[in-house]
Amino acid sequence: MLGTLIHDGFQLTGDPKKAEVVIINTCGFIEEAKQESINTILEHGTLKKNGSCRILIAAGCLAQRYQGDLLKELPELDGVVGTGEFGKIADICRDLLTQKKQHRRLWISKPPYLYDELTPRLRLGKQHSAYVKIAEGCNRNCTFCAIPIMRGRQRSRPVESIVDEAQRLASEGVKEINLISQDTVNYGVDLGVRYGLVTLLRALVQVKGLRWIRPFYLYPQQVTDELLDLYAAEEKIAKYIDMPLQHINDRMLKRMHRLGDRAAIETLVERIRTRIPGVAFRTGFIVGFPGETDAAFTELRDYVEQVEFDHVAVFLYSDEEDTPAADLDEKVERDVMEERRNAILSLQESIAVAKGRAKVGSILEVLVDGRSEESDLLLEGRHEGLAPEIDGVVCINKGSAVAGDLVKVEITDAAAYDLVGHIVA
Ligand code: SF4
Numbered sequence: 001m002l003g004t005l006i007h008d009g010f011q012l013t014g015d016p017k018k019a020e021v022v023i024i025n026t027c028g029f030i031e032e033a034k035q036e037s038i039n040t041i042l043e044h045g046t047l048k049k050n051g052s053c054r055i056l057i058a059a060g061c062l063a064q065r066y067q068g069d070l071l072k073e074l075p076e077l078d079g080v081v082g083t084g085e086f087g088k089i090a091d092i093c094r095d096l097l098t099q100k101k102q103h104r105r106l107w108i109s110k111p112p113y114l115y116d117e118l119t120p121r122l123r124l125g126k127q128h129s130a131y132v133k134i135a136e137g138c139n140r141n142c143t144f145c146a147i148p149i150m151r152g153r154q155r156s157r158p159v160e161s162i163v164d165e166a167q168r169l170a171s172e173g174v175k176e177i178n179l180i181s182q183d184t185v186n187y188g189v190d191l192g193v194r195y196g197l198v199t200l201l202r203a204l205v206q207v208k209g210l211r212w213i214r215p216f217y218l219y220p221q222q223v224t225d226e227l228l229d230l231y232a233a234e235e236k237i238a239k240y241i242d243m244p245l246q247h248i249n250d251r252m253l254k255r256m257h258r259l260g261d262r263a264a265i266e267t268l269v270e271r272i273r274t275r276i277p278g279v280a281f282r283t284g285f286i287v288g289f290p291g292e293t294d295a296a297f298t299e300l301r302d303y304v305e306q307v308e309f310d311h312v313a314v315f316l317y318s319d320e321e322d323t324p325a326a327d328l329d330e331k332v333e334r335d336v337m338e339e340r341r342n343a344i345l346s347l348q349e350s351i352a353v354a355k356g357r358a359k360v361g362s363i364l365e366v367l368v369d370g371r372s373e374e375s376d377l378l379l380e381g382r383h384e385g386l387a388p389e390i391d392g393v394v395c396i397n398k399g400s401a402v403a404g405d406l407v408k409v410e411i412t413d414a415a416a417y418d419l420v421g422h423i424v425a
Helices: 002-006 031-045 059-075 084-097 145-149 157-170 196-204 225-233 250-255 262-275 294-307 334-357
Strands: 021-026 055-060 079-081 129-133 177-180 212-215 239-240 282-289 311-316 365-373 379-382 394-396 407-416 418-421
Touching: 002 084, 002 250, 021 031, 021 059, 031 055, 031 059, 055 084, 059 079, 059 145, 079 084, 084 239, 129 157, 145 250, 157 177, 157 196, 196 212, 196 225, 212 239, 225 262, 250 294, 262 282, 282 334, 294 334, 311 334, 334 407, 365 394, 394 407
Parallel strands: 021 055, 055 079, 129 177, 177 212, 239 282, 282 311, 394 418
Antiparallel strands: 365 379, 365 407, 379 394, 407 418
């Protein structure tokens, strides 16, 4: 949307008070995210009184999901733009700015929209690290998940389109591309591309200038030996697996309508670790899914303790309209869910500390992200086992480098999720 607006002649400001049009790109995935989106809309609604704001727009998944209801519930909104209409955002802003009364306020269609290599793009944040969406939508039926409702069935971008974009990004100085979609392991199935993700990765590793290619969101099924061997053999593919497992108890997995049971997951995790030596493993779990007994939760907690993942996210279950899980019985109280989340997170913190300490004394290749958020005197970067935004960082307290540099760092200390070290080369 930013690229389209700039291309169309709009000017951007980082200060919402100065903006005539404020667009809130919302999330509608789980209760906490929806609440955050609504709070952000309400907060920015006040800019109509004490800022320059003339038009307030909600775009994205919450907009797609609640459509006209959002306009009714949040009168400060002038427009609601669903996930199928992102490409029209500049026309929509102009329409809203020029029409005085009785204008259209709702832009919702089925979500076929998928950007391509020609779509104008403006990247905020790190200039040396970029997200690349390779597919949109999901064909699976996890009972808790509203994403297929908001994003539609899976459609993948052609390999050539993604490679074109990666080449352009590399020519702009990008060193790391993060491949995202809702179901990355299924990439290309809708295009009839055999072994889609393997085909795509084989093409992307040819792009000059990239250092790390990092696919996210691998469903724990259809993970072939070819894919794992490619990870192991190709140094441009980050040795980093992001695979949400959601649970480990068989009854829970079945009620969630996840493919595979505990035995299959255990075998897969073991296979990944054996075939990709040194791989960092990120996963995510849902606690408090309907029917999660104390015993089922204890099984999950014990599994986290036993497997020692590198990074673990824990989400609280929330009933989402029109998903099958909302109709399930045996709901879990919120305070029980919170206790369970805290139990896993504190366990994971001790695992992370031990894993960090084990790295002290090693020399790691680090991509420098820039000045540290903690202190201007420190630099901050990541080794290949740390993904941007969601994992820890390496704080660098000696040596000079600029954002985008790849340097060798000797690790001297570890604190919770972060490491500390100095540049040696
Ligand atoms: S695979 Fe992921 S996006 Fe697809 S339905 Fe399941 S949780 Fe949702």
